[in-house]
Amino acid sequence: MNFRLTFPVAPIEPSLQYTDKLLLTGSCFAEEIGARLQQNKFNVNINPNGILFNPLSIAQSMQSYLDGKEYTANDLFLHEDLWHSWDHHSRFSGDAVQKVLKHINDSQAAAAKRLKEADWLIITLGSAHAYALKENNRIVANCHKVPEQAFYKRLLTANEIIAALDNMMHRLFFQNRKVNILFTVSPVRYVRDGVVENNLSKAILLQAVHHLVNKFNRLFYFPAYELVIDDLRDYRFYKEDLVHPNELAVNYVWDNFASNCISPEGQKILQQVMEITRARHHRPFNPQTPQHQQFLQAYAKKTKALAAAYPFLEMGEELGYFEGKV
Template sequence: MNFFAHIDLKPLPMPITHQHKLLLIGSCFTEHIGNNLSDLKFNILQNPNGILFETESVARSLVSYIQNKQYTAADLFQYNELWQSWNHHSRFSNPSQEAALAGINQSQTRAHSFLKDADWLIITLGSSFVYKLNDEARFVANCHKAPAQWFTKHLLPIDEQIALLDNTIHQLFHFNPKLKIIFTISPVRHLRDGVVENNRSKARLLETVHHLVNKFDRLFYFPAYELVIDVLRDYRFYDIDLAHPNYAATQFVMDKFSECAFTDATKSLIKDIKQVVTAKNHKAFHPDSKQHEQFLRQHYEKTLKLLQEHPHLDLQNELKYFKPG
């Protein structure tokens, strides 16, 4: 008897390896994927603008990286004693205008350089709802807890989302001819919009993405949304808010991503990396004991061997931690 629906996971025709550079952008589920890949020592850059939920903000941000847009004081506003940007997550907000601008522009410069040479771009879209600032008639990526009456909420039509992303993809491929793109839809349920409204929002994202994947030969779709909503299909795989997938669900998704995105050689390397990373995170009860000294020496040798075989890996922190007295 089958307790889970089958889903056809198509392997990537060009698998991802540790030699590749991956830029990730989009919703909070992007960071679940990105943090996991970072822990496995992939070369990643995630969310240079912070978390972005909808198509308009994602497209606008990607174009800004291509152009290496540098922000000025005129691009910021002050609210709740913080200087903030309507294009950025609140992690960039700062009581100092100069510090806020410095953080934003450093991130822009790094994103421009990274994207120019990236092998993969992973875009995770979360919602079709957009917010427009009434006074300036402009879309915002983050409302920064400003009063609701400042904004107009709008469900972006499919054709507008297709046009936004189509134009952005053409610019991306011109900027970086080797770039390949993976689209995912976030399984996070935006229940504050309402259950029906959330389903309409996700449906528009799905139609948009599949239209584009069918059009471009370097675009691929990974069904993170379907894996949680249709395969796991149970609230025990969600957090207490019933909106965010829990650890078990996100690990299930990453296991499936590994199945279709990595070669057997990469999967084998990941096992070795996990052993080294887990050992580094191990908390010793008796750090001065001979047993712990032997533990460190063994893993230092193992890490050194791994680096010799795979010099592209960044294991310097592990090597420093294990290095004998």
């Protein structure tokens, strides 16, 4: 007797290689997958504007990288003694204008460079609900705890989302002729919008994404949303807020991602990297024992061998730990 519905995840082709340059953008779930890619030594740039939820803000951020936009003081506003950008997450906010601008513009420059070189752009769409300023109808990426009376909240249409992403991709493909794009829809349940409203929002995102994936050869879809909502399908796979998938759920999605989106050669390297990073974070009861010193020496040897076999891997921190230098 089956008590859960599983489904096959279609492998993507081409698949991700360890030598690829990746740019991830979108909701907080993009950071979960991005963090695992980063921990396992993939070359990633994660959320250069910070967490972005709605597709129009994601498309706008990509346009700003393609334009080489440099932010000025006129792009910031002051609220509760902090300077903010309507285009960026609050992680960029601060009490000094020049410090905020440096943080934003350094990230913009790195993102612009990465987008021109990227082999993969991974976009995670969070919500079709968007907030627009009443004063000028501008869609904002983050409300920065400004009173809700300052905004209109509206549900984007599939056509709006398709048009924004389509225009962005045409420009991107002109500048970067090798980049592939992988779409996911976040399994985070935005119940603050309402349960019915959240489901409608996700349906619009899915409609828009599949329209685009069916239109372009270089676009792909990974079913992170379906793996949590339809496969795991249980509140025990969510955190206490019942909104965000917990670590067990994220690891399940990651395992499916690694199996179906990373090349066979990459998966072999991944297993070796994971063994070394697990050893790096091992906490011995008695670090001075001969047994632990032998453990360190053995993994220093393994790390050197892996770095020699794959020079593109950044294993300096792990090797330093095993050799007692950090």
